[in-house]
Amino acid sequence: MDCFGSDSEEESSEPISRDDSCGVLSVHPHTETSLLNHVRNSLADFQLPGTRSGTTKTTKAEHVLEAVDEFCIQRHWMMHVxxxxxxxxxxxxxxxxxxxxxxxxxxxxxxxxxxxxxxxxxxxxxxxxxxxxxxxxxxxxxxxxxxxxxxxxxxxxxxxxxxxxxxxxxxxxxxxxxxxxxxxxxxxxxxxxxxxxxxxxxxxxxxxxxxxxxxxxxxxxxxxxxxxxxxxxxxxxxxxxxxxxxxxxxxxxxxxxxxxxxxxxxxxxxxxxxxxxxxxxxxxxxxxxxxxxxx
Structure with a gap:
């Protein structure tokens, strides 16, 4: 769906504004899968060569949470806390x-x-x-x-x-x-x-x-x-x-x-x-x- 945006390399660096159709209490199929793809791509960018081995559990977990928050604020509302x-x-x-x-x-x-x-x-x-x-x-x-x-x-x-x-x-x-x-x-x-x-x-x-x-x-x-x-x-x-x-x-x-x-x-x-x-x-x-x- 368009409201999910894209994780492709051509994606604009400008922040994505969450569409009204993807606002609070909006539910669309496959949102959870789109979220997972977003987090995976975010972690791929985060784990750069030379830093992978030093990534602690708290740092990785914090980055996952930040990626979820980013998706839910900018792309599609979801019912995480x-x-x-x-x-x-x-x-x-x-x-x-x-x-x-x-x-x-x-x-x-x-x-x-x-x-x-x-x-x-x-x-x-x-x-x-x-x-x-x-x-x-x-x-x-x-x-x-x-x-x-x-x-x-x-x-x-x-x-x-x-x-x-x-x-x-x-x-x-x-x-x-x-x-x-x-x-x-x-x-x-x-x-x-x-x-x-x-x-x-x-x-x-x-x-x-x-x-x-x-x-x-x-x-x-x-x-x-x-x-x-x-x-x-x-x-x-x-x-x-x-x-x-x-x-x-x-x-x-x-x-x-x-x-x-x-x-x-x-x-x-x-x-x-x-x-x-x-x-x-x-x-x-x-x-x-x-x-x-x-x-």
Whole structure:
């Protein structure tokens, strides 16, 4: 499609202006494939002779994220969390890790991070990059991201590979039986294998929810009942304002009223919506990320 632009050598050096037809909430087929091609070409330019061997994981991951942001701002809107929300999520991640380190008797510890809704892997790459950059070997990060769409998993797996984070990020496909997904079973098995536990449930340190909006509340409750979310876990949920996920917000607010947890909604903009906001279009592009943590 024309709104994707071109990655050919003849491409103009002038910044590409995102066409209105490719603006916020626009969906076109093959956008994810076009994004992947853009990132590959961007990395090909980035990894010049003489610098390839010195490219660190954080540098590669950062460049992948920048290439994704460039594509989504200049060419076609996509539903990655983006840089504004990314900083909110990274801040919550740092707070959660700092809390675990402060309560640990060791100078390092294992941190379990689970994401519901991989899409193209942007937020997983962002969180893994943030953890490596801020904590290095002090944190042994176990990041598991779950996705129901095979096509998205294929794109996410390639972007994770381009970021050099295959050994940190585990992508797993979930299935739906008409009533619920096998999310809990996958996570239980994955964590038992990681920690070599035959029956004991290993809790999640931070859960990032960004999948089917109708499943936020039910899936959180399922994880609570399974023991994967318990005291000490932190839950971060995207799109709670823009997608009007009121049943989730009412549930976590009730948890706060019961003294079980504290919930806080951080207001922000819908990802990659700066152009529309500055032009005065789509004024209802406000969104929020909700934290749920111990009181």
């Amino acid at each position: 983006g840089p504004e929300k990314g900083e909110i999520i990274a801040r919550s991640l740092r707070e959660s890790i700092d809390k675990k380190l402060s309560s640990s008797s060791h100078s390092n510890c294992t941190f379990v991070l689970v994401e519901l809704g991989s899409y193209c892997g942007y937020s997983s790459i962002l969180m893994a990059k943030e953890c490596i950059a801020a904590y290095g070997v002090r944190i042994d990060l176990k990041l598991i991201t779950l996705e129901i769409h095979p096509d998205y998993i294929a794109i996410a797996r390639e972007l994770v590979h381009l970021s050099g984070l295959d050994d940190i990020i585990s992508l797993r496909e979930v299935s739906f039986n008409g009533h619920a997904t096998n999310m809990v079973e996958i996570l239980q098995n994955e964590l038992r294998n990681i920690f070599d536990k035959k029956s004991q449930t290993v809790p999640i340190d931070l859960l990032f929810i960004d999948h089917d909006k109708d499943s936020y509340k039910t899936d959180l409750i399922r994880l609570e009942y399974s023991g994967l979310i318990r005291q000490g876990s932190r839950v971060v949920a995207d799109n709670v304002v823009f997608a009007q996920i009121y049943n989730y917000l009412e549930y976590v607010q009730k948890r706060q009223q019961d003294g079980v947890a504290v919930t806080n909604t951080v207001f922000c903009n819908v990802e990659y919506s700066t152009k529309e906001l500055s032009a005065g279009n789509n004024p209802s592009l406000s969104d929020g990320i909700d934290y749920l943590l111990d009181p």
